[in-house]
Amino acid sequence: MTDAAKIVPVVLAGGQGTRLWPMSRAARPKQFLPLTGPTSLYQQTLRRVADATRYHAPIIVTNSEYRFLAAEQAQEAGVTPAAVLLEPVARNTAAAIAAAALQARASFGGDAVIHVLASDHAVEADANYWWSVDTAAAAARHGRLVTFGITPTAPETGYGYIEAATDLGNGVRAVARFVEKPDRATAERMLAAGGYYWNSGTFMLGVDSFLAEMQALAPDTYAAAKAAMDAARVDLDFIRLDEKAFAAAPNISVDYAIFEKSRLVALVPVTFPWSDLGAWDAVWKVSAKDRDGNVVTNGNATLSNTSNSLVVSEKAHIAVEGLTDIAIVASDDAIYVGKLSEAQRVGPMVKALRANPDTQGLTEIHRTAYRPWGGYSSVLSGDRFQVKRLFVKPGKKLSLQKHHHRAEHWVVVTGTAEVTIDGQVSTLTENESIYLPLGCVHRLANPGKILLELIEVQTGSYLGEDDIIRIEDEFGRT
Template sequence: MTKLIVPVVLAGGQGTRLWPMSRAARPKQFLPLTGPTSLFQATLQRVGDRSVYDKPIIVTNAEYRFLVAEQALEIGCELGGVLLEPVARNTAVAIAAAAAYAMTNFGADAILHVLPSDHDVLVDEGYAVSAQRAAEAARAGKLVTFGIVPTTPETGYGYIKTGQGVGEGVNAVDRFVEKPNRETAEDMLSSGGFLWNSGMFMLGAGKFLEECEAFSPDTYTAANEAVLQAKVDLDFVRLDEAAFAQAPNISVDYAIFEKTADAVVVPVSFHWSDLGSWDAVWKVGSKDAADNVTSGAVTLNNVSNSLVMTEHAHVAIDGLDDIAVIASDDAIYIGKLSEAQKVGAMVKVLRGNADTAALTEIHKTAYRPWGGYSSVVIGERFQVKRLFVKPGKKLSLQKHHHRSEHWVVVRGTAEVTLDGKVMMLSENQSIYLPLGCTHRLANPGKIELELIEVQTGSYLGEDDIIRIEDEFGRA
């Protein structure tokens, strides 16, 4: 039992509308789009006051478990549980599983503050007041959603029509409105009484599950059984796949909030954006005198109303207006900033072509719990990678059936285990790892270890790894 609010952070989405930086392997919630921390880390920091909030429960894709753990560790946030979704099934069952898990740990009266992990929110006095009002309504048996007072006729958001007041700063929900066209959005904005649907909620764990059982019994059964049959894996809770997969692929709005008689909305006016497109990133960014937002190595001449972001290559643009240029390691997107909602359609085109599908899934740089690697050159029977290993981390003890490797230390100190023998390598030293040998790489130092790895062999795929020991439970 806890008197504190229990945060539930939803961190399983793939965010394809922010391609090419956001991809399936590293989606937008784990990227630093608006500041030095990622959106996920900023969400954790919003619920960091331990006089108000308990430790957060995270619901995420199994593929993101180490990203979640590492990013929470980076900002010193202790987690109350990490629930791993075995398959994607939208928000209804994700929240129901979190509610069932919270009931087990805190009781039916636990108040949950459900938050997407990929939104940009400014925490001010109004935010704190709205959270307090929502918590009071939830303790009174209401299912609370937060509605943002609209400032523009946005077509990328759903809307909530407010009903009569049911308390200070709390209204009944009259109805939910799908994402409108421009004319409808303008009409709603001028008529008043409509709010942007933020996707943030405050609800009692027991109350929510009662409504879930009444209005979406398949969701209720799947969530409860998935938690009941869950397996603990290191610091994670693996929800049972067979049970979870039975849940309908449906949002919590459709499944519960549009049907329950106890839905209420708290209208709020603090800064909020779902950062669902590149023009949304531009709107919250710091603009120059010509209304340009830039990040990375960028040179502009006679450019206005544009967003230009680059991870490595220097981008120079001359004489353009209303453009979005997003340059990642291995792909560049160029389009009209005012039509940035169309990026999702471009991703579908890329995904439908076998030659480009991988560009929507993985980055040139892949991140692992120990660090990561970047592909430098790929040829027939050889590949060159840059490996980086965090201080104190080590890779699995492993071997390969189809390739040999050569490691050259560029920076830091490497501890190498080769067929049971341990040796230390410093900068400019190298070692050869023959095909079939048992080997491990570790960083015993206090700075990041950087190596160049040259692979040669008949097959160079990442699945040619036989893990013998692994501190991350992958062996």
């Protein structure tokens, strides 16, 4: 395939969904979690578009807060993006795809075709999958705005539906209408009637055709996205969309803005295995089960007289006796227990937790926070003290910084630490420690070849993460 015929992948990775709470939080959404295997859903998406004979390098659109996590996971997946666009505020998919299409036109020309993919779906890329990609790309090159419709296997109420119309030939159909998430009876009627497909939220678009429709049907969104791109600035390996311009975009999905209005829309019906993993029961459905229908991740469970259940645990070993249709999900700091068949009710529960100041943090921050240099986990906290586990990747270093309100004590557990305190450099190995007095200018680095792990004990009058004055930082955070 020539470069001109290659497809430009656009990977949307900015969502903040929390329906897979307590694993998924605002600061660690599901696309970056390894829910169906050893790699994250985002990494699985990147690897599906890594074939250089079919695809150009991807354009990634993500939230500014996720930029280092997105970049690090892309590197781990062996993928170098063509561009990483950072959304300063969330504005749904219409503005995000418009910005990506403008970037694609600038990099690859107006004749380019973009394949827009959600980064948090579970997809089996079988022969039917690749047939659908090639079929949709051919239609997009002839001016169609193509959406992929999943052939339904059950009357699901958690998905939107698309009703197909006339056959346009070459595996493509016209679209009669889009249907909101139905109730059970409506979903059953649609499956019995035939001709209805789940809305996958995945698209194949000719850049010029799509942008022309944006200008005609959603001019405010197009204008905001173009202004945000025109005023964007490069920050390290990222492109920061202008905040004021992007914030002016309507908060609207591309389905509402374009696909429900445009006469260019077409549907490619597909049969490959797919799930948007919108709730824990969806994770159970796509996972390998034991003979009793149970799914246990990480091996952290013992089940007795239990069937058709899901147990997910980051660390604690869960023992379950005499239950069926149960979901147990245990993170470091919270546990969810409920009927697996009613897993959609997690959403309202998360809203209730978010509304309570005492539990709001459980919906936002995970006990383990990831940074471009590694990350940290909260171990213990109390009045005027806090204990954390720090982990620093080989060759990485934290910013040169100081604190106004706390002192710190570091104990190396594994690896080698290079510690700078007020210009003096020390090297510490396992079981060695060092004290960092209040107000000192310091830096931690890992000069070794293995992960550096250490215990940090903080003491002082204020221990918030915002008590950091960065003096130098290789990640542009000063």
